[in-house]
Amino acid sequence: MTAGAAAANALLVNLTTRFIVSTAFFTVARLGVADALRDAPRSPADLAATVGADPRALARCLGALAAHGLFRELDDGRFALNEPARLLCRDVPGSYLPYALQVAGFFDSAAAFERAVRDGGTPFEHHYGTPIFEHLAQHPALGAHFDGAMQALHGIETAAMLEACDLAGATTFADIGGGNGDVLAATLARYPAMRGVLFERPAVLERTRERLAEHPAAARIDYVAGDFFAAVPVRADCYYLRHVLHDWDDAACRTILGHLAAGAPRGARVLLGEALLEPPNQAGIGRDMDLVMLQFTGGWQRSAADFATLLEDAGLDFVGVTPTASMISVVEARKR
Numbered sequence: 001m002t003a004g005a006a007a008a009n010a011l012l013v014n015l016t017t018r019f020i021v022s023t024a025f026f027t028v029a030r031l032g033v034a035d036a037l038r039d040a041p042r043s044p045a046d047l048a049a050t051v052g053a054d055p056r057a058l059a060r061c062l063g064a065l066a067a068h069g070l071f072r073e074l075d076d077g078r079f080a081l082n083e084p085a086r087l088l089c090r091d092v093p094g095s096y097l098p099y100a101l102q103v104a105g106f107f108d109s110a111a112a113f114e115r116a117v118r119d120g121g122t123p124f125e126h127h128y129g130t131p132i133f134e135h136l137a138q139h140p141a142l143g144a145h146f147d148g149a150m151q152a153l154h155g156i157e158t159a160a161m162l163e164a165c166d167l168a169g170a171t172t173f174a175d176i177g178g179g180n181g182d183v184l185a186a187t188l189a190r191y192p193a194m195r196g197v198l199f200e201r202p203a204v205l206e207r208t209r210e211r212l213a214e215h216p217a218a219a220r221i222d223y224v225a226g227d228f229f230a231a232v233p234v235r236a237d238c239y240y241l242r243h244v245l246h247d248w249d250d251a252a253c254r255t256i257l258g259h260l261a262a263g264a265p266r267g268a269r270v271l272l273g274e275a276l277l278e279p280p281n282q283a284g285i286g287r288d289m290d291l292v293m294l295q296f297t298g299g300w301q302r303s304a305a306d307f308a309t310l311l312e313d314a315g316l317d318f319v320g321v322t323p324t325a326s327m328i329s330v331v332e333a334r335k336r
């Protein structure tokens with residue numbers, strides 16, 4: 001067999017079996033294995049007795065995950081936490097567990113993926129009967145969990161954006177679809193003279209207002225409840241939308257940006273925090289996230305050129321792109 005044929009076969013096998021690695025990951029996350037390893041390495045039998053699992057099956061899951069770099073398998077067969085596995089513990093700073101559980105919880109909807117690719121629509125909506133943000137609004141506990149999941153997945157990007165972008169000079173920073181308020185709180189902490197606005201769906205807004213009630217910058221935050229498909233009644237000189245536009249198709253993005261631009265003063269900065277779609281044939285988080293959007297939201301990842309077009313259509317002058325030390329780049333525009 002040629003090296004090319006072997007590589008082709010390995011790629012196909014890898015693409016076929018990836019799903020089961022993610023399934024093992026979801027299972028281990030749900031079982032709380034990382035927390036059970038917090039104090040010391042443990043044998044599969046000991047672990048299985050604690051978390052309620054079959055010892056051999058659990059050992060096989062952990063062995064495979066350790067081979068991928070999550071957990072460490074010791075010479076005596078015990079398993080230990082390593083840095084990624086520590087982030088799977090429940091109450092550690094920056095815990096990833098809420099996001100793993102979020103995706104695991106919605107994983108059933110992946111059964112509708114092929115239908116959506118064949119016939120259009122969104123697998124999530126085919127499966128649950130409603131678009132994701134309606135579903136979260138109808139199930140407040142899921143909604144609250146989603147806010148935490150966004151922190152788990154994207155929390156690390158907040159400091160990265162603030163390191164990469166100089167916001168000095170802005171008097172009011174408006175986070176549109178700002179979710180759990182992490183970005184707004186960190187921005188106001190960094191710029192003590194700045195005021196902030198959080199624009200969100202009402203239920204999300206109330207949770208965030210409660211969460212930030214004791215924050216040192218609480219008195220500088222205005223909360224605006226709304227629907228950005230109806231209006232964005234927010235006046236600021238700097239707007240931020242992080243992982244908002246990737247939830248929507250182009251027509252919806254034009255509506256959101258149009259409403260934002262209608263209320264923005266001339267010269268206002270508009271910043272989009274997004275994982276940019278990589279160029280053709282280049283692997284990366286943008287391409288994978290694009291499939292996540294296909295699965296859950298009906299939106300998609302975009303290139304800088306795609307964003308430039310959307311922004312210009314909304315009456316915003318595209319300025320440029322600033323990479324950050326995280327998955328997001330910041331696409332910048334100004335109101336004409």
Ligand SMILES: C[S@@+](CC[C@H](N)C(=O)[O-])C[C@H]1O[C@@H](n2cnc3c(N)ncnc32)[C@H](O)[C@@H]1O
Nearest residue numbers: 133150177178179200201204226227228242243
């Ligand atoms: C993917 S989350 C990103 C949250 C936050 N910007 C972050 O980066 O963590 C998208 C956010 O858009 C909000 N959203 C969805 N539909 C909305 C609407 N019609 N009006 C206002 N906000 C909306 C959701 O509630 C959610 O918090």
